[in-house]
Amino acid sequence: MGHKVLMKGNEAIAEAAIKNGCLHFFGYPITPQTEISEYLAKRMPQVGGLCLQAESEVAAINMVMGAAASGSRVMTSSSSPGVSLKSEGISYIVGCDLPCVIVNIQRGGPGLGGIQPSQADYYQATKANGHGDLHLFVVAPASVQEMASLTGLAFDVADKYRTPAMILADGALGQMMEPVNFDIEEKTALPEKTWATNGHGGKRKKNIVNSLYMDPLDLENSIKARFARYDEIKANETRWEEVMVEDADIVMVAYGITSRICKTAINAARAKGIKVGLIRPITLWPFPSAALKKAAETAKHFMVCELNMGQMVDDVKVAIDCARPVSFYGRTGGVMPSAEEVLAEIEKIAGGLTK
Amino acid sequence: MIIISHISAYFPSTPKLLIIAGHYGAGKTNIALNLAYMLHDAGRDVTLIDLDIVNPYFRAADSEASLAAAGIHYINPPFANTNVDIPVLGADIQRVFPLLEQQENATVIFDVGGDNGAVALGRYHAQLTRLGAMMLCVENAYRPLTETPEAMLENLREIEGYSRLRFDAIINNTNLGEATTAEDIIDKMPAMQQFASLAALPILFTTVCAPLDTKNQAFSTLDTPLLSIRNHTRKIF
Numbered sequence: 001m002g003h004k005v006l007m008k009g010n011e012a013i014a015e016a017a018i019k020n021g022c023l024h025f026f027g028y029p030i031t032p033q034t035e036i037s038e039y040l041a042k043r044m045p046q047v048g049g050l051c052l053q054a055e056s057e058v059a060a061i062n063m064v065m066g067a068a069a070s071g072s073r074v075m076t077s078s079s080s081p082g083v084s085l086k087s088e089g090i091s092y093i094v095g096c097d098l099p100c101v102i103v104n105i106q107r108g109g110p111g112l113g114g115i116q117p118s119q120a121d122y123y124q125a126t127k128a129n130g131h132g133d134l135h136l137f138v139v140a141p142a143s144v145q146e147m148a149s150l151t152g153l154a155f156d157v158a159d160k161y162r163t164p165a166m167i168l169a170d171g172a173l174g175q176m177m178e179p180v181n182f183d184i185e186e187k188t189a190l191p192e193k194t195w196a197t198n199g200h201g202g203k204r205k206k207n208i209v210n211s212l213y214m215d216p217l218d219l220e221n222s223i224k225a226r227f228a229r230y231d232e233i234k235a236n237e238t239r240w241e242e243v244m245v246e247d248a249d250i251v252m253v254a255y256g257i258t259s260r261i262c263k264t265a266i267n268a269a270r271a272k273g274i275k276v277g278l279i280r281p282i283t284l285w286p287f288p289s290a291a292l293k294k295a296a297e298t299a300k301h302f303m304v305c306e307l308n309m310g311q312m313v314d315d316v317k318v319a320i321d322c323a324r325p326v327s328f329y330g331r332t333g334g335v336m337p338s339a340e341e342v343l344a345e346i347e348k349i350a351g352g353l354t355k
Numbered sequence: 356m357i358i359i360s361h362i363s364a365y366f367p368s369t370p371k372l373l374i375i376a377g378h379y380g381a382g383k384t385n386i387a388l389n390l391a392y393m394l395h396d397a398g399r400d401v402t403l404i405d406l407d408i409v410n411p412y413f414r415a416a417d418s419e420a421s422l423a424a425a426g427i428h429y430i431n432p433p434f435a436n437t438n439v440d441i442p443v444l445g446a447d448i449q450r451v452f453p454l455l456e457q458q459e460n461a462t463v464i465f466d467v468g469g470d471n472g473a474v475a476l477g478r479y480h481a482q483l484t485r486l487g488a489m490m491l492c493v494e495n496a497y498r499p500l501t502e503t504p505e506a507m508l509e510n511l512r513e514i515e516g517y518s519r520l521r522f523d524a525i526i527n528n529t530n531l532g533e534a535t536t537a538e539d540i541i542d543k544m545p546a547m548q549q550f551a552s553l554a555a556l557p558i559l560f561t562t563v564c565a566p567l568d569t570k571n572q573a574f575s576t577l578d579t580p581l582l583s584i585r586n587h588t589r590k591i592f
Binding site for chain 2: 005011015115261263
């Protein structure tokens with residue numbers, strides 16, 4: 001039997017970071033993710049690591065850049081407004097080709113918004129978490145177990161492709177408790193960080209980490225090289241889960257906590273004889289477009305459910321080239337839909353399909 | 356009635372003032388809710404006070420309607436379960452202390468925030484020590500950072516420091532959520548007993564959450580009073 005613990009999602013991310021060799025954490029408290037800092041403040045000294053509460057989110061992300069440049073596995077975490085503050089630093093980290101993990105335990109926005117769960121930072125995470133031509137590798141856990149396992153994946157992908165990775169979760173996943181098994185974590189062999197600025201000792205040429213280029217052509221080339229790596233990430237690291245998609249007339253698309261609500265609704269709909277399935281993106285960037293395109297060959301309707309006013313729904317339309325109708329159901333501002341609410345939407349669509 | 360006699364065995368008089376404290380996420384709110392319903396069913400006039408200044412979600416406020424329907428008084432911090440980060444300690448809490456002195460049948464349960472959340476008890480230190488409270492330490496041996504007897508003891512002493520009060524007994528709330536088996540509880544019993552021994556405190560109850568049954572044959576080997584409880588935590592999916 002494995003080593004089982006009952007954990008909050010936030011604690012699972014923190015413990016998984018340590019298990020995956022993260023020795024540096026720089027954060028700043030904000031509800032509903034503060035348990036990550038709180039936990040690491042206790043755990044990091046036990047493993048010889050450093051957990052530091054910076055003076056602000058801006059300071060924390062720049063400390064992450066420094067630690068990442070030295071070759072360390074490093075993480076920072078925040079919630080929506082705090083992630084906005086980190087945006088400039090994230091862009092610089094991309095420009096320097098540095099690996100790190102950034103956690104966003106989303107809360108209601110815009111502005112200070114609220115402290116209840118939300119998925120309204122989807123656009124920010126997948127389209128523009130900072131200026132310039134850039135992408136982050138974005139994972140969306142849907143259970144406390146995945147908060148742990150996808151933290152490991154985020155670190156591995158970040159190191160392998162020299163890119164920041166983001167764990168995009170929400171307050172409900174951060175705060176809720178589920179059993180976690182820590183013995184199933186997988187470790188992949190990591191390439192040596194030959195680019196790290198960790199002291200050459202007179203034995204090699206000096207490394208420089210920098211995002212400023214004097215010659216526009218050099219900058220263009222560096223961006224093109226980065227986008228070639230993005231293509232590799234798209235080819236190798238796209239992940240999703242399919243539930244009862246094969247015979248589904250209606251394919252729901254939902255990620256994170258919303259996918260858990262949708263699964264309850266789908267089981268209830270199936271019990272009523274409605275053929276509905278679910279595609280759950282596990283990586284939000286890269287987006288599992290091919291899986292959706294394939295489902296569009298057999299499905300009659302796509303229904304997207306999010307804790308926002310409709311953001312991922314655009315990516316679903318693009319993925320299937322608008323080949324099928326795509327509807328949206330969501331709640332926002334920190335309000336979560338019940339499984340009954342989602343079921344009612346499924347029934348409404350199913351009624352329209354039979355007419 | 357069994358719950359009153361059991362608590363009274365460790366407590367000089369009828370339980371009038373119970374403080375539920377312990378490690379973050381150990382299940383304090385659920386224990387406080389279960390005790391509130393049980394003591395109410397046993398004929399006590401119960402008031403449940405949510406003193407949690409730490410947790411943003413999954414609060415006793417989720418059970419406000421069912422508590423009211425049962426006739427249990429509930430003192431909810433203003434703005435609990437809203438977008439306010441730190442619920443304040445409402446003035447309403449003050450009125451329970453004279454009530455406890457005047458009303459023989461009154462029982463007050465404090466549901467305290469985890470770990471350093473116990474600092475909120477300091478606000479009522481004078482009344483709590485004057486009236487005499489029974490402070491119960493809820494621990495779950497499957498929670499990270501309190502998995503060993505030594506770690507649980509350290510956590511207990513920290514909370515005593517924050518609250519400036521001493522614990523009277525332990526509630527063993529060892530569980531893995533909905534998936535908990537009898538074996539999961541039994542496996543951790545030696546660790547929990549070692550913790551109780553280190554703390555020199557009795558284990559008042561070992562909880563068994565429905566649908567797991569206290570009559571489960573596997574429990575017959577255990578030398579600890581079992582308390583059947585329900586899970587009142589709000590389900591979101």
